[in-house]
Amino acid sequence: MTSTTPNRRTRLIAGSTAGALAVAGAVLTASPAAAGPSCDNRNNNTVAKLTECVTVDGVLEHQKAFQAIADANGDNRASGTPGYDASADYVQQRLEAAGYEVIRQAFDFPFFELRDSSFSRVTPTATTYEEGTDYVPMTYTGGGTVDDGVVTPVDLGSGTSGCEAADFVAFPAGSVALVQRGTCAFAIKATNAEAAGATAVVVANNVEGPLNGTLGAPGIRIPVIGVPTALGQELGVAGTTVDLAVDATSETRTTENVLAELPGRTSDNVVMAGAHLDSVLAGPGINDNGSGSAAILDVAESMAKVKPDNTVRFAWWGAEELGLLGSTEYVESLTPEQLSDIALYLNFDMVGSPNFARFIYDGDQSDFEATAPVPDGSEQIEYVLEDFYEQRGLFYEGTEFSGRSDYQAFINNGIPSGGLFTGAEGIKQAYQAEAYGGTAGLAYDPNYHQAGDTIDNLDLTALDQNSDAIAYAVLTLAYTTERVNGDRGTPVPGGTFEGDPTARDYRIPSGGPAGGGGLTPGHDHDHGGETA
Secondary structure (H helix, E strand, O other), rough: OOOOOOOOOHHHHHOOOOOOOOOOOOOOOOOOOOOOOOHOOOOOHHHHHHHHOOHHHHHHHHHHHHHHHOOOOOOOOOOOOOOHHHHHHHHHHHHHHOOOOOEEEEEEEEEEEEEEEEEEEOOOEEEEOOEOOOOOOOEEOOOOOEEEEEEEOOOOOOOOOOOHHHHHHOOOOOEEEEEEOEEEEEEHHHHHHHHHOOOEEEOOOOOOOOOEEEEEOOOOOOEEEOOOOOHHHHHHHOEEEEEEEEEEEEEEEEEEEEEEEEOOOOEEEHHHHHHEEEOOOOOOOOOHHHHHHHHHHHHOOOOOOOOOOEEEEEEEEOOOHOHHHHHHHHHHHOOOOHHHHHHEEEEEOOOHHHHHHHHEEEEOOOOOOOOOOOOHHHHHHHHHHHHHHHHHOOEEEEOOOOOOOOOOHHHHHHEEEEEEEOOOOOOEEEOHHHHHHOOOOOOOOOOOOOOOOOOOOOOOOHHHHHHHHHHHHHHHHHHEHHHOEEOOOOOOOOOOOOOOOOOOOEEOOOOOOOOOOOHHHHOEEEEEEEEO
């Protein structure tokens, strides 16, 4: 990707379509969607023709394939697992069958899976502790089992407990290190303890509440857990022994982004449409984000014979659920010239939530104060998507650019961005139930990041409407980005609806931040150090 030699891989990501690429790896057997003979063969270069061919049945076909892949691979499609690899294979085969050349951009990432844990005090008073309340295994903890481990306090009360190798000079190898949070990262404390022969590390919080920490990356081979302050004090009593078991995998793995593009008359004004392909380990991710992935795949297949002014680049991101890693890897791999060739980025992360709202990312910042500067042109992407809903007579509202999905790397590099979202763990409000249907007081997606995010838990009306909205926006901007960056191009054959953004009939005020995308605030982890 960063080679200065303009090979096929570099040229495709930069926007050129010359050359050839051999892609290795097994591919699932699948046949193209059967939307009808006309859709298979015609140039769907108008909104009417394209939205006729982008159907909820076509999108569901892809989601059913993702569900079958999860069913056959431990009930998930998480990056670094066979389920993700099979999902990427499926996307690749469908694209190639439609005539696209596909690249797989590989990158390494820190993989972590916690399967089970237990923690109890043996002496002086036998007590069993509850995961999530009394203790929390740290992200990237090593696995292992400790029976009757003697707890040895390490420089407690100093403010730098466990931060220096000298803290462990008299540490008895084979015991469990009890350290206190503060000053340095948890990984430093755990590294020093492991080097001194500790069989496990217990980190006591220095503020009230549970300690949900992270070691930041794989590397520690022994169990490391966090406990509240009071429990840490109890465990520091002389003669305390504990049982501790953690069943986890913490290691570096490789995953991939999948990219393909539709050549335009120019290659230096690229319209990108992306969706993350990975699920969490807890479930198959058919809404999050099999919905966005399936929708842009159906759009790509249906646009395969279109010859737009602007090159359209489709992307399926890996490792979004672990911190937007795939999209960040992609953007950081580009040269300044390649970045400047990207006119805009469209993000589609969860577009079929079962208790949905119709959210459009708030490019003009009229509903939300920006958490980071939003590039000029983003407001026009918002208006393009609003035009679709206005034309269809569908209520909609803004959602914040909260940094929780793959638009963030593009925004950070000055690329106008936008997209759609139907809600995750946020709670649906009464006015939203009136506008969209569904049930107020429940999450937009009650199955968010859970095993229940299956093919049976989608709203097909929202999925159908949003798939058409995606097709509308991609095709409109594929022909001209004049509204976004001044590049004229030519209007879509047959024309598009263009309403006045200051006089909308179906835009409703936002009732509050809805979040958006893959990363949950509750999934954030503390790396250690001083408490703010």
